[in-house]
Amino acid sequence: MIQNTGELMMYIGVALCLVYPIGLIVIHTLRRSTRGEFRITSTMGLVLGLIFVAGIVLFFVGDSYRKDVSKDVMISYYEKNMAYDDLTSAQKKNIEVSIVEVKKMYESGEDISKYLPALNKFVIEEYASKGLPKENAEIYINSLSK
DSSP states (O other): OOOSHHHHHHHHHHHHHHHHHHHHHHHHHHHHHTTTOSOOOHHHHHHHHHHHHHHHHHHHHHHHHHHHHHHHHHHHHHHTTOOGGGSOHHHHHHHHHHHHHHHHHHHTTOOOTTTHHHHHHHHHHHHHHTTOOHHHHHHHHHHHHO
């Protein structure tokens, strides 16, 4: 299931990267089946190479966009004061992805104070919906903010 457009961009980027090896297989097969009459032009190689590079670029842009969208979903969840039960599965997945990103940001020394209230609300409500004690949620949150 695709959570956001950044993830879709990543999938398209990977598909474009796969065009290069598939194209080489097709060219090789055509050349063998025509007994060498099918000539490879420099344009074919150039086009396949450009498609491959475009796929790599699209993959990395999509990954960056996916992370930003995930954090924005978490912030809007907090600002709109939505209930945990009202979130769709894609929104929950986006918030879970952003929790991982926030943890990485904290470990690298970046300021995560902007995300802590939303993180606090989500984790407490998630633990409550699963029937886990609130103390466990607070321990997890404190481990992130130390």
